[in-house]
Amino acid sequence: MTAVRLEFGGDWFATVTGEPLDLVPRLHTDLRVSPCTNTVEREAFLLGTFGSQDWLWDVVDILRFDPDDRRLVGAEFCIPEDEASAEDSARLRLPPEARSGGLRADQVKDFRLESCTVLCRTPGDTVLTCLRDLDVLDEPLEARVRIAQDLALLVQHGTVVGWSLTDPVRYVPPPYVDPGPDPPAxxxxxxxxxxxxxxxxxxxxxxxxxxxxxxxxxxxxxxxxxxxxxxxxxxxxxxxxxxxxxxxxxxxxxxxx
Structure with a gap:
């Protein structure tokens, strides 16, 4: 399988590995895919990994990688406050197939990953999609790369421009707790x-x-x-x-x- 290299802004790149995270998304006031079960573990996790990280007063998306093999080990995504209009949301066309894969950083180097600015919703909220900006809707998306269960990065011109979560209500648990396997009522x-x-x-x-x-x-x-x-x-x-x-x-x- 041909390796796919993705840009995350600036001069930071990662390659799709074909091995998605074996973690379940947790949707609360943000979206987390993490092994941490409390704030103390989260702090230790951030210290022991590299990648994109939030700092005081700086709202960004977070991707963390293992410094030994450079593979993705966790992610956190902000939910934008601004919601696209129904007309703009109707313009969104997600690629039907999602390529399954984790990420491997090109190098051990921290970077800054801008959070998405606009939220697109479907009727019944069957899919939540967060985009870098509304300009993304002017051209087709090239691919979805599934990095965890029902969670995919969205790619346009080789650059990650957003993410989508299918059946988001399934992944609503209390903080730091994995959602149950039973379907939502x-x-x-x-x-x-x-x-x-x-x-x-x-x-x-x-x-x-x-x-x-x-x-x-x-x-x-x-x-x-x-x-x-x-x-x-x-x-x-x-x-x-x-x-x-x-x-x-x-x-x-x-x-x-």
Whole structure:
């Protein structure tokens, strides 16, 4: 199989190995593919690997590689706050087949990986796609490279320009916990989409302005997640995702009905 070399911006490159990570994605307020089970382990993991890393006040995507064999061992991706319009999202055409593969860095060298700036959603949120910018939609994507279960990097002109996660609600667990193998309940799928709506514009702005209809949607979603009896681990995780909004907009003084 011909080796595929990918550019990650600037003069930093990695080659597709054909060996994806044997790790399950965890979708919370960001997306993590990591062996770490707590913050202490994460700090040690970052110290023992190289690649792209976040620094104080610097929001970037993270790819970490083993310094001995230069192979990808973990990744973290930010979820953009800006959501593409329905018209722009409809322009997105993902390549139907994903090439299975991990990554091997060309050299042991740290680099900076800009996080994606725009989120594209499908009806029912069956796929979440994050892109470098909307200009990516002006030309076809060349390939998807699957680096973990249902998680693929998106390639255009040999450069990584985003990533996609298929069936994202399946990968919603509490922080640092792998999601269970059972499929999401139908109610969880509906509430996942509702939570995504609440976190995105224009609903997020409406919440910050205290608009009654927006506050009622947030209150209803929070209560539905509290009341859901099946699929409790995902329901609890989704409540954690919107908990800051609940605290800021529902529990704040003067906001209670």
């Amino acid at each position: 139908a109610a969880t799928r509906r509430l996942f989409t509702e939570c995504m709506d609440l976190l995105a514009e224009p609903m997020a702005f409406a919440l910050s302005e205290g608009e009654p209809a927006a506050l009622e949607r947030l209150r209803a979603a929070d209560q539905a997640l509290r009341d859901q009896r099946e699929d409790r681990h995902r329901a609890n995780a989704l409540r954690t995702v919107i908990s800051q909004y609940v605290e800021d907009y529902l529990d704040a003084p003067g906001r209670q009905p």
